[in-house]
Each structure stands twice: as C-alpha cells, then as structure tokens.
Amino acid sequence: MSGSSKVVLGLSVVLTAATVAGVHMKQRQDQQRLRDGVIRDIERQNRKKENIRLLGEQILLTEQLEAEREKTVLAKGSQKT
DSSP, X not given: OOXXXXXXXXXXXXXXXXXXXXXXXXXXXXXXXXXXXXXXHHHHHHHHHHHHHHHHHHHHHHHHHHHHHHHHHHHHHHHHO
C-alpha cells in the first residue's frame, strides 16, 4: 500500500468517525431540548392553573367588597331619612 493511499484511508476513517460522533452529539442535544420543552410546558400549565385560581379568588374578594360598599351606602342612606 502506497503512502498516499494510507493517508487517504486515514483521512476517510477520521472524517467518518467525526461525522458519526457529530450525529450522535446532535441527537443527544435534540433529545435534551425535547425533554426541556416538556418540562417547560408542565411548568407553564401549572402557572396557568395558579393564575386561574388567583383570578377566582380576586373575583370573590371584589364581589365581597362591592357587597360591603352597597351595605355601607344603604346604611348611610337609611340614617339620613
């Protein structure tokens, strides 16, 4: 086997190994990104549920405040008459 053919074979082996390693690394990165996406989605859903719960509490508190204000206004109105 001549020297130049050994060099070409060596380069081919190195390039093939680098390509295979690169593809495996890319696959691992893609899988990790997918896992991270699922985790972010779960966190987003939990935040949405918490926001909906807080909104419900705020609505109830607002209704209670408005009812108390109406009672106060009615009480003041009945005292004047």
